Amino acid sequence: MPNILIQQNIPLAPFTTFHIGGPAKFFAEVSSEKNLSEALDFAREKNLKIFILSGGSNVLISDDGFDGLVIKINDAENRKQSGIKLSGENIECWSGESLASVVKFVAENSLAGLEWAAGIPGTIGGAVRGNAGAFGEEMANVVESVKVCEILKNSKVCGMDYKPVPANSLEICKILTKEACGFSYRNSIFKKNKNLIILSAKLRLEKGDQEKIKNKIKEFLEKRTKSQPKGFSAGSFFQNPVVKNQKLLEQFEKDTGSKAREGKIPAGWLIDESGFRGKKIGGVMISEKHSNFIVNTGNGTAQDVVMLASIIKQKLREEFNVQLKEEVQYVGF
Numbered sequence: 001m002p003n004i005l006i007q008q009n010i011p012l013a014p015f016t017t018f019h020i021g022g023p024a025k026f027f028a029e030v031s032s033e034k035n036l037s038e039a040l041d042f043a044r045e046k047n048l049k050i051f052i053l054s055g056g057s058n059v060l061i062s063d064d065g066f067d068g069l070v071i072k073i074n075d076a077e078n079r080k081q082s083g084i085k086l087s088g089e090n091i092e093c094w095s096g097e098s099l100a101s102v103v104k105f106v107a108e109n110s111l112a113g114l115e116w117a118a119g120i121p122g123t124i125g126g127a128v129r130g131n132a133g134a135f136g137e138e139m140a141n142v143v144e145s146v147k148v149c150e151i152l153k154n155s156k157v158c159g160m161d162y163k164p165v166p167a168n169s170l171e172i173c174k175i176l177t178k179e180a181c182g183f184s185y186r187n188s189i190f191k192k193n194k195n196l197i198i199l200s201a202k203l204r205l206e207k208g209d210q211e212k213i214k215n216k217i218k219e220f221l222e223k224r225t226k227s228q229p230k231g232f233s234a235g236s237f238f239q240n241p242v243v244k245n246q247k248l249l250e251q252f253e254k255d256t257g258s259k260a261r262e263g264k265i266p267a268g269w270l271i272d273e274s275g276f277r278g279k280k281i282g283g284v285m286i287s288e289k290h291s292n293f294i295v296n297t298g299n300g301t302a303q304d305v306v307m308l309a310s311i312i313k314q315k316l317r318e319e320f321n322v323q324l325k326e327e328v329q330y331v332g333f
């Protein structure tokens, strides 16, 4: 029997920034590799699908919930000993540490390179997996290596088949170099290989001036407050698409005075052009402040979100021949 608490029929909405989602059939909160190993053993014994939930800031969980074991990775039990370790200009973070606490930690230690991440909700694990980024920077710029647990279980995680079983899943811990993580725009090997659970990450930063670091953090936080809505959301809902239509690129650059980076146009601008700003379906709406934010106005459902997202995708395909791709991870659909 596991030492960790495994609960049943736990509503997932409160564990997400969208505040949407039905119950997990089984639910375990873990804060160490040992806890995680126990949770995986439980799933193996019961032949359950698993889903790793961290900060819940990049997920849309189905109204029916998740019919398996949700493993919620929390921050370390004892932060001083195991959560964030400092070694010269490098830090090693347990995956469940919040990005906010890591940004604060590095600033307090006069380390520069992560200021842009201030205000991004969620954890180190979630940020590495999605190669989170903002203001032209991204996790790939600071990650040196990532410690992972590869599940070799003949079971399923969100529909993905796993390979055959070892006795103890954590026996196949391995360290991936940054190159092996296959980072690209909001993407990594972890998005493709769902049998990899991120345990911790080593980040390489640079010695800097503490006051300058803190001022930069303040600046980035202010920019966020100005451009992003408050309330329940999962951040930018769609990835910024690469647009081939030259006319559209020119129109974007003319209207905004900004250059399209690597042929990408902000999804929010396209959604706005299609007249969706403020559009409501059920209890969700396109934010008036930022058109790539779908906001839950209080009683929104996953079904409302999916409907709104599909209408937007269809309209953008018809109007601009652009195919939007969700940045947010759908769970339990």
Ligand SMILES: Cc1cc2nc3c(=O)[nH]c(=O)nc-3n(C[C@H](O)[C@H](O)[C@H](O)COP(=O)(O)OP(=O)(O)OC[C@H]3O[C@@H](n4cnc5c(N)ncnc54)[C@H](O)[C@@H]3O)c2cc1C
Binding pocket: 017, 051, 052, 053, 054, 055, 056, 057, 058, 059, 073, 095, 119, 120, 121, 122, 123, 124, 125, 126, 127, 128, 129, 130, 131, 132, 133, 134, 190, 196, 197, 198, 199, 228, 233, 234, 235, 236, 329
């Ligand atoms: C208001 C707001 C603003 C945001 N701004 C930004 C922004 O500027 N830039 C940006 O990139 N994102 C942004 N986001 C999105 C989100 O915060 C990031 O994607 C964040 O990194 C997700 O981390 P999380 O811990 O919440 O992951 P979760 O939402 O818990 O999980 C997301 C996915 O990652 C997987 N996952 C989580 N932890 C692990 C792990 N340890 N191992 C393997 N897989 C794992 C989950 O299974 C799931 O598929 C924003 C979100 C909100 C609500």
